[in-house]
Amino acid sequence: MTGTVLDDPQLGVRPPWRWGGLFAVVWLVYLLQPVHTAWGAPAPGTRVLALAALAAFAAGFAVFFHWLRRVRAAGEPVPQAVVAATLVAGVALLVAAEPAAGEDVLVGYVYLGVAAVMGLPKREALLTVAGLTASAVGLGYGLPGWEPQWDFLPELLLACFAAYGVDQVLLRNAQLSRARELVVDLAVSRERERVARDVHDILGHSLTVITVKTELVGRLIEATGPDRARTEVAEIEQLARSALADVRATVAGTREVSLAGELAAARRALGSAGIEADLPLSVEGASAAHRELYAWVLREGVTNVVRHSAARRCRVHWDAGCLEVVDDGRGVGVTAAGTGLAGLRARAEAAGARLVSGPVPGGGYRLRLVVGSGAA
Structure with a gap:
């Protein structure tokens, strides 16, 4: 994915890792203590080595934390080898700074503990923090001039606990971003899917009527001459223009259908196909809240009758609770997986209605829409 919602400037959303390095740099202020001690070391060589090691330690921590935030934000697993190498390198740099900075280098344990908690699995992180804690106390008993750092332990443990909380926040933010x-x-x-369904419903009906009328024109030219054919050709042209306008409106998201309009279109389509139409005289009996849904079902039902049924008669009936389109044809409709009926079922389910279709005993096919309490 080359572009995501995280990078969309119009939404005002910025990647969460952009200022991660600066956040880490702020906390490096605690390294000023060992830097100050090393600066006062009498041996120039030892002093330079300690200052260089502490500078490398600070830069490494800032880079590591910045990198870790990016990995977390991307939802990728943290490479354990990189975290382990960072911890080993950090310990080595603190050891190099110790001759000049003395026991003040233990401040670096805070950063090592934070890196372990945020980068390692829980078990390995706990073992690392336990090792740092034991080392902070044990080195005071083993190295000359050092004292056990019991007072330092709360600071170390609280920093690790806070780092765990920050890491959980980063994880939740990454999950939220991916969910968004x-x-x-x-x-x-x-x-x-909506546009595809609407285009199918619109063009399926219009092109079916155009096809029927075109066949009728051919028969009229042979049977009655060009005068009646001109009338049908003019209607075909009007249908094509109307279908094009409907497609444009659908793409623009402004397409609406009316039951009255679809009733008139159904009468014309059935008449052009030579099918006797038994249709309601008005839309008064239809549910006012579901008339648009009725219109879509009427359009698809009549289209299927004209296209598939080979029927002689088609009856449409509706009231406040249901709509039926029934023909006396060969009892074959489009399959349940067809695009038209699938789209209608999606519309019906979205409106809390139910669509049923199938052959009629004795011959014919029925498309039935049930709304209101009867749909349950």
Whole structure:
């Protein structure tokens, strides 16, 4: 994915790792204590080595923390080898600084503990923190001039505990960002499905009627001459223009259908196909809250009758609770997996309605939409 919601400047969302290095640099202020001690060391060589080691330690921690935040934000697993190498390098740099900085180098244990807690699995992190704790106390008994750092232990442990909390926040933020990307992707996918469904419903009906009328024109030219054919050609042209306008409106998200308009279109389509139409005279009996859904079902039902049924008669009935499109054809409709019926079922489910279709005993096919309490 080359671009995500995380990088969208219009949303005002910035990657969470952008200022990670600066955040780490702020906490490096605690290294001023060993730097001050090393600066006062009498031996120039030892002093230079300690200052260089402490500078490398500070830079390494800032880079590591910045890198770790990026890995966490990307949702990738943290390479354990990199964390282990960082800890080993940090210990080596503190050892190099010890001759000039003395026991003040133990301040670096805070950064090592933070790196371990944020970069290692829980078990390894606990073992590392336990080792640092034991070392902070034990070295005071083993090295000349050192004292056990009992007072330093609360500082070390609290820093590690706080680092664990920060790490959990980073993980939750990364999960939230990925969830937000998923929501955007799902919204785009649903919108594409809606446009595809609407285009199918619109063009399927219009192109079916155009096909029927074109066949009728051919028969009229042979049977009655060009005058009646001109009328049908003019209607075909009007249908094509209307279908093009519908597609444009659908893409723009402004497409609406009316039950009255679909009722008139159904009468024309059935008449052009030579199918006797038994249709309601008005839309008054239809549920006002579901008239748009009724219109879509009527459009798809009549289209299937004209296209598939080879029927002689089609009856449409509706009331406040249901709509039926029934023909006396060969009892074959589109399959349940067809695009048209699948789209209608999606519309019906979204409106809390139920769509049923299938052959009629004795011959024919029925498409039935049930709304309201009857849909349960």
